[in-house]
Structures are given as C-alpha cells and as structure tokens.
Amino acid sequence: MTDTHAPVRIGLAGYGFMGRQHAEFIERQAQATLVAIADPAPVDAPVPVYVTIEAMIESQQLDAVIIVNPNVLHVDSAIECLEAGLTVLLEKPVATSYAESLRLVDAVDRLQGRLLVGHHRRHHPSITSSAAALAAGAIGDLVGVSGVWSARKEDVYFTEIPWHAEPGAGVMLINMVHDLDLLRHLCGEVVDVQAMTSTHARGLVVEDTASVNLRFASGVVGSFFASDAGVSPWGWDQATEDTLEFPFVRDSMAYQLVGTRGALSVPDLARYSYDPSVAPNWHSPLSRTYLEAPQTSSYDAQLKHFLAVVRGEAAPLVTAADAAGTLALIEAAAQSAATGRTISMEEFRAQRAGNQRSDSSFTPVTFN
Numbered sequence: 001m002t003d004t005h006a007p008v009r010i011g012l013a014g015y016g017f018m019g020r021q022h023a024e025f026i027e028r029q030a031q032a033t034l035v036a037i038a039d040p041a042p043v044d045a046p047v048p049v050y051v052t053i054e055a056m057i058e059s060q061q062l063d064a065v066i067i068v069n070p071n072v073l074h075v076d077s078a079i080e081c082l083e084a085g086l087t088v089l090l091e092k093p094v095a096t097s098y099a100e101s102l103r104l105v106d107a108v109d110r111l112q113g114r115l116l117v118g119h120h121r122r123h124h125p126s127i128t129s130s131a132a133a134l135a136a137g138a139i140g141d142l143v144g145v146s147g148v149w150s151a152r153k154e155d156v157y158f159t160e161i162p163w164h165a166e167p168g169a170g171v172m173l174i175n176m177v178h179d180l181d182l183l184r185h186l187c188g189e190v191v192d193v194q195a196m197t198s199t200h201a202r203g204l205v206v207e208d209t210a211s212v213n214l215r216f217a218s219g220v221v222g223s224f225f226a227s228d229a230g231v232s233p234w235g236w237d238q239a240t241e242d243t244l245e246f247p248f249v250r251d252s253m254a255y256q257l258v259g260t261r262g263a264l265s266v267p268d269l270a271r272y273s274y275d276p277s278v279a280p281n282w283h284s285p286l287s288r289t290y291l292e293a294p295q296t297s298s299y300d301a302q303l304k305h306f307l308a309v310v311r312g313e314a315a316p317l318v319t320a321a322d323a324a325g326t327l328a329l330i331e332a333a334a335q336s337a338a339t340g341r342t343i344s345m346e347e348f349r350a351q352r353a354g355n356q357r358s359d360s361s362f363t364p365v366t367f368n
C-alpha cells in the first residue's frame, strides 16, 4: 500500500557519534527527511548546520527534532523544542538526575507536548514477544532475572569526548539505563535496590563498572552487571543486529528470566522447559525451543513509531515519566553504592520530593 503522507521534516540536535547514526536511520526511511542540524562544533553534514537549536528552529520549517547532544543539555533542549511546538525524540538518559527529569515531565504536561524517549530496545520484536510470553505464563510465575551488558569501549571514547568521562556520564547513565528500563518493563516496578560501583578499571571520576540487586514489587528478585571496561560477548548490543557499531555475536544474550515452569533468555528468545505432562522437577531433561519474532532493527521501528507520534497517530511508547522512573532507579543505585545501604524506592522518591519542596539548593547524588 502506498503511504501518502508528506515526509516528516526532522532536525537533528547534535551530530556526533549517535547523531550521525540517526541521520542514517532517517536516510533509510522514505517517510522522513533530514532538513537541518544544530551543532556548535564544526561538522561535515549533508544539510544546513546551525550553531544553536534556536537558530535551526527559526530558519527551518520543522515538524520534529531528534535530540542527540550531551546528556547535561537534554532537558533544556527538549523544553526549547516542545515550546516551539515540535515533536521530540530525546535520547537517553533524558536527564542527569531524577529531579531534572521531573522538570521535563512537568514541561511535557504543561505544554501538552509530544515526546518520545530513545529507549530504542523497547521497539525490538523480542521485547514484545518476551512481554507477551511472560504475560501468558510461558515460564510459569516469574522468580528472578539476571543480566549483563559488558563491552570494552575504546580509550579515545573518554579522552577525545571529555563529557563521556565527567559526572552525567558513566556506564550506569549511558548504558545500564537501557537495561533497567527494560527490566522494569518486563518485570514490573522495583521497590528496593542495592548497588556497588567501581572506577578501578579506568580510574576515571565516573564509574566504569556497576552491579545492582533489585527487588521488584511482585516479589521477584534480580541482578544486573554492567561495565564499559570489560570485554564480553554478553549484552543487548552484541546479541542483536541493531547497530553495525557492535558486531553481532550469535547465541549471545542480555537477560535470563527464570520462572516456576521454565526459563527464557532475551533477546535470543530461547525458552527452556520440562516435559509439560510432568510436574516441574530438576531431575527431568530440559527442552529448548525458540519463540518467534520478526527480525527488525529497533532503531528503524523506533523511527517509524516516532513518525506516527509526530502525525498524532500514536502515543509515545516510552514517555518522559517512564524515563524518570528509570532515572530514579539509577540515582537510588548510585546512592546505595555511595552509602552501602539498601535503598527503598518509595522512600527515595518521597525524600527527593521533600528536598525539592524544602530546599532549592538541593544537589543530586553524583555518580562516582
């Protein structure tokens, strides 16, 4: 069927590592066109480049902006675009603190804005299949979950792009934020978190390695390990063909979900179970079958969805409020790592709300 929509006119705010990838995703999508870029650095680009977002918006007729600049700029950039009436795809993390993310949530509400958060993995077919399988009881009642994201980033990632080594970055905000978003999506809300972080491998101010324990409201418990210093085949980016930046590792995985009647690994969708005619029993042989899911890139699916959000045909799959919930979890994990205490998410949110009301000079936890 022919799509009769005029291509959505998109501006990119930020044309670095990830901005250039977004330009490629737009190039692949007939219903979108890249019109302009805002970036203060001199960049070689196929469309007009402006030094500020403001200049880009004033000079060009845009429908939407994809914000791919450094994390500390995200909230102000997004609010500027929303105030101009544009639909926004905002890269993760939406902010560098929970309090900042709430400022974004307020702005989206106040302006009745359309904003999608770039947790692209949510658009991957394996996540839709996993969520449906869990809901249908394919592995019985969920008991626990574990996961890994570990890959050795090149040293120049930190030396050539200084913000990657400064507070507001670090493996938790840059990488683990995607995983915790997905674990909340698949397993439900987290009620308690414990964490340990380390700067041992790289010696930077920001953590290179982190391990978190999670207790979910359902009673499920789990853990997640992330490192940008450790070589490994395990993690979402190695286990999918989402981006050529990460060579695909066959049979890799990111998450292992265990239930009372089976187990599921994600995103390869291997399901393990005993013979269904007998009661689950650890002496029985396990069989492995694979759930079906189409092969689609998360980024292409995310962009298609974003175009529907721009046209008012779909509500954002990942909202600012969703992202704020995950940032609260990341920040509570950082607090746990700094204090050695288990952090109750309910108490953490209440404390943050109280701080915001009573102390305008409140400083959020730093991630080191």
Ligand SMILES: NC(=O)c1ccc[n+]([C@@H]2O[C@H](COP(=O)([O-])OP(=O)(O)OC[C@H]3O[C@@H](n4cnc5c(N)ncnc54)[C@H](O)[C@@H]3O)[C@@H](O)[C@H]2O)c1
Binding pocket: 013, 014, 015, 016, 017, 018, 019, 038, 039, 040, 041, 052, 053, 068, 069, 070, 071, 073, 091, 092, 093, 118, 119, 120, 161, 174
């Ligand atoms: N979804 C994902 O999987 C994914 C992957 C990588 C990065 N990211 C996110 O994308 C964002 C960018 O990361 P990166 O690795 O491309 O960083 P980068 O430093 O390579 O690129 C950022 C670009 O923004 C530009 N910039 C700086 N100030 C600006 C401003 N005021 N307005 C517009 N542009 C400005 C910089 O000059 C640079 O070109 C980060 O938020 C990061 O977390 C997401």
